[in-house]
Amino acid sequence: MKIKCIFCSKTNESYWIEAIKYYEKKLKNYVSIEIIELSDLKNTKNMDQKTIRQKEGELILAKISATDKVILLDDKGKEYTSMQLSEFINQVQIQSTKSLVFVVGGAYGFSPEVYQRASSQLSLSKLTFSHQMVRVIFLEQLYRAYAIIHNEPYHHE
Numbered sequence: 001m002k003i004k005c006i007f008c009s010k011t012n013e014s015y016w017i018e019a020i021k022y023y024e025k026k027l028k029n030y031v032s033i034e035i036i037e038l039s040d041l042k043n044t045k046n047m048d049q050k051t052i053r054q055k056e057g058e059l060i061l062a063k064i065s066a067t068d069k070v071i072l073l074d075d076k077g078k079e080y081t082s083m084q085l086s087e088f089i090n091q092v093q094i095q096s097t098k099s100l101v102f103v104v105g106g107a108y109g110f111s112p113e114v115y116q117r118a119s120s121q122l123s124l125s126k127l128t129f130s131h132q133m134v135r136v137i138f139l140e141q142l143y144r145a146y147a148i149i150h151n152e153p154y155h156h157e
Contacts, residue, residue, distance in 0.1 A: 009039075027143050039059075049108040075126070124141070
């Protein structure tokens, strides 16, 4: 199975970039992973939220293939413990899913078309985090899930 992470907008700060690369490298020991950062939209000051969601949605959908299983990171999604997330990922692998795609949207959420394309939604917390921080938190949890699946001593119950 391959994992794709689609992130709206680029990561700008060097410390976030380093953290993302750190977990990406660790994850490559377990799974093929691709991180896709979508370009920032231009002239958003002249757009309403609906238009921004629509344009970001088009960029997201262009990176998703018909056979991908898509999970949106969304504050209204289901919350998992680390153990539950590892069980979910393991089940997806057992089902012979070729590609599991996790999407972090922009500041205004997702377009209706992206919600419609998704298999489910995942919430990392009821708290709100910056999009830069969410990327690192999610990649760490993804790494933790694979460490759990492979009985590595990273996670402690």
